[in-house]
Amino acid sequence: KVYHDIRDLPADFEQFDFIIAGGGTAGCVLASRLSEERRFNVLVIEAGPDNIGSLNLTIPGWSPSGMFRWNYTSEPISGLNWRTLTVVRGHVLGGSSSINAMVYTRGSADDYDNWGRVTGDKRWSWNALWPYILRNERWTLPAGGRDPSGQYDPKVHGHRGKVSTSLPWSGPTDADNRTLRNTQLQPEFPFALDFNSGTFIGAGYKQSTIRNGERSSSATAYLPPPVRERPNLTILLNTYITRVIQTRRVGRSPILRTIEIAPRNGGTPRTIAAKKELILSGGVIGTAQILLNSGVGNATELKELGIPSVLDVPDVGKNLMEHVAIPLAWTTVPRNVTAIPDDVSLEMWLQNRTGPLTERFDHMFLFTRIPTNSSLLQAYKDPSTGPRAPHFQAGLTPSGNQNIGLMTPYSRGSVKLRSSNPFDEPAIDLNLLSHPFDIAAFKEAARIMKRWQSGSAWDNYITGFVGPDPDKLSDEDFQRIVRETAVTFLHPVGTARMSSKDSKTGVVDGELRVKGADGIRIVDASVFPYIPCANTQAPVYILAERAADLIKEAW
Numbered sequence: 001k002v003y004h005d006i007r008d009l010p011a012d013f014e015q016f017d018f019i020i021a022g023g024g025t026a027g028c029v030l031a032s033r034l035s036e037e038r039r040f041n042v043l044v045i046e047a048g049p050d051n052i053g054s055l056n057l058t059i060p061g062w063s064p065s066g067m068f069r070w071n072y073t074s075e076p077i078s079g080l081n082w083r084t085l086t087v088v089r090g091h092v093l094g095g096s097s098s099i100n101a102m103v104y105t106r107g108s109a110d111d112y113d114n115w116g117r118v119t120g121d122k123r124w125s126w127n128a129l130w131p132y133i134l135r136n137e138r139w140t141l142p143a144g145g146r147d148p149s150g151q152y153d154p155k156v157h158g159h160r161g162k163v164s165t166s167l168p169w170s171g172p173t174d175a176d177n178r179t180l181r182n183t184q185l186q187p188e189f190p191f192a193l194d195f196n197s198g199t200f201i202g203a204g205y206k207q208s209t210i211r212n213g214e215r216s217s218s219a220t221a222y223l224p225p226p227v228r229e230r231p232n233l234t235i236l237l238n239t240y241i242t243r244v245i246q247t248r249r250v251g252r253s254p255i256l257r258t259i260e261i262a263p264r265n266g267g268t269p270r271t272i273a274a275k276k277e278l279i280l281s282g283g284v285i286g287t288a289q290i291l292l293n294s295g296v297g298n299a300t301e302l303k304e305l306g307i308p309s310v311l312d313v314p315d316v317g318k319n320l321m322e323h324v325a326i327p328l329a330w331t332t333v334p335r336n337v338t339a340i341p342d343d344v345s346l347e348m349w350l351q352n353r354t355g356p357l358t359e360r361f362d363h364m365f366l367f368t369r370i371p372t373n374s375s376l377l378q379a380y381k382d383p384s385t386g387p388r389a390p391h392f393q394a395g396l397t398p399s400g401n402q403n404i405g406l407m408t409p410y411s412r413g414s415v416k417l418r419s420s421n422p423f424d425e426p427a428i429d430l431n432l433l434s435h436p437f438d439i440a441a442f443k444e445a446a447r448i449m450k451r452w453q454s455g456s457a458w459d460n461y462i463t464g465f466v467g468p469d470p471d472k473l474s475d476e477d478f479q480r481i482v483r484e485t486a487v488t489f490l491h492p493v494g495t496a497r498m499s500s501k502d503s504k505t506g507v508v509d510g511e512l513r514v515k516g517a518d519g520i521r522i523v524d525a526s527v528f529p530y531i532p533c534a535n536t537q538a539p540v541y542i543l544a545e546r547a548a549d550l551i552k553e554a555w
């Protein structure tokens with residue numbers, strides 16, 4: 001059953017085994033998987049509205065905005081010359097998967113093996129996670145049904161899972177064909193048949209969470225109408241989770257299974273207790289904010305705000321990691337490309353789910369590593385999780401301009417509260433480019449892209465490098481331009497990171513239980529101990545699928 005307003009809830013609304021706080025990417029997976037078990041009664045609570053009925057959330061070429069987004073403003077970022085950035089997150093059922101750019105990359109096998117190392121639990125490694133990697137995915141043909149053979153590896157995909165993935169509707173462009181030729185001519189840049197194989201250094205085709213020309217989100221894939229009709233599943237929308245309330249203690253551990261909720265824009269709160277577990281899935285910002293509002297965090301910092309400490313976990317809200325990117329520009333020969341007009345594009349989409357609106361951005365990406373003999377890797381310990389993990393990701397746009405992102409940043413930011421009012425926007429310090437490695441890495445990035453664009457495959461296409469060019473500019477000027485132009489990939493993670501059971505740092509253990517508390521787990525991107533070297537939604541799906549099994553096994 002779906003409730004759109006907390007005030008419609010019946011008075012006896014108390015009988016849930018599991019309460020999932022946040023109906024986002026991870027939250028919808030859990031709601032769906034846990035309610036597969038008839039013996040569990042499941043409630044999922046989401047601050048935003050329903051995903052059903054909005055073309056904005058369905059057409060891949062459109063960017064959902066307005067009520068579907070949290071638009072936080074970051075703290076001024078010293079590494080970006082004190083600029084602020086908008087930190088966008090999904091505010092709708094399906095969370096960020098309902099509004100994101102749909103790129104589907106799982107990351108490197110080394111990223112997951114590192115989760116296993118950090119937690120001391122090898123079940124988080126790439127090989128052990130393989131069933132969950134496949135379970136979330138349903139590989140499909142591109143919109144329009146063209147043959148994508150040779151552009152992906154069917155062996156590494158799930159074909160019977162939930163979230164649909166596909167290659168773009170349109171066939172290879174001139175730029176795509178040149179990209180392929182470049183991979184044959186330049187040994188430094190091999191062809192990567194499939195970015196989701198765990199080993200994916202090189203150039204290859206982008207995959208997206210799109211099915212038959214429509215966005216496939218956690219909400220559409222895991223909570224379609226038949227699942228919503230399950231008698232043991234309740235979805236509560238437009239409802240804000242203010243805090244978790246401690247009921248009792250078992251020994252020294254507080255029991256944190258009760259939640260306080262209120263209408264989205266404020267009003268009389270009420271509480272609901274889970275019989276078995278409360279699962280926080282509010283995302284990298286929301287989960288940290290809910291914990292801090294509940295008195296779970298750094299006790300000294302909370303005391304300064306007048307919030308009584310329930311559990312002193314200094315790492316809550318710390319360790320925020322984000323991919324940072326800069327634009328690099330080239331000049332190209334003028335090309336005669338006739339774009340399909342907007343009205344025709346919409347008509348194509350409405351008629352038969354084909355056309356440019358079935359896809360977003362570039363067809364191809366380049367993932368690269370800093371050369372091992374680079375002085376940068378002599379000066380700093382390599383921050384990547386292993387040799388299969390790229391340092392950079394670049395979208396290969398036909399315009400010749402490339403946005404290149406650092407996938408292995410050293411810089412760490414934080415989420416803190418501004419006051420004891422749970423409705424106040426938290427202070428998000430992205431703290432990008434605060435570590436000298438990160439800024440120096442962009443010199444390497446620009447040089448790699450210069451080598452890529454200088455391949456003979458780009459003859460009669462690329463005519464010159466506009467910059468910023470680290471080989472022509474002074475150190476100071478190069479850095480200034482990087483700091484003035486850097487943006488993010490909107491992939492923040494890590495504010496409630498996993499660590500081994502006996503480690504004094506971190507927020508959750510390998511079973512995703514909040515350390516030192518009883519009755520509460522966290523399942524979302526906040527628990528990632530390190531940022532994956534790829535886009536972050538696929539890792540969230542993998543995490544949530546495994547978490548669902550962990551929870552089922554526990555009960």
Ligand SMILES: Cc1cc2nc3c(=O)[nH]c(=O)nc-3n(C[C@H](O)[C@H](O)[C@H](O)COP(=O)(O)OP(=O)(O)OC[C@H]3O[C@@H](n4cnc5c(N)ncnc54)[C@H](O)[C@@H]3O)c2cc1C
Pocket residue numbers: 021022023024025026027045046047048088089090091092093094095096097099100101102103104105239240241242281282283284285286287290489490491492523524525526534535536537538540
């Ligand atoms: C604009 C954008 C583009 C992106 N593009 C890509 C991409 O192309 N590919 C990719 O892989 N990744 C992309 N990402 C990142 C990716 O989508 C996220 O990392 C991932 O979806 C996060 O999942 P999550 O479950 O941790 O959090 P979310 O999906 O954000 O879910 C958190 C949910 O909790 C709810 N919530 C939070 N606080 C409260 C509260 N107090 N009360 C009630 N509910 C609350 C939120 O409304 C939200 O629905 C993008 C993200 C954005 C925002």
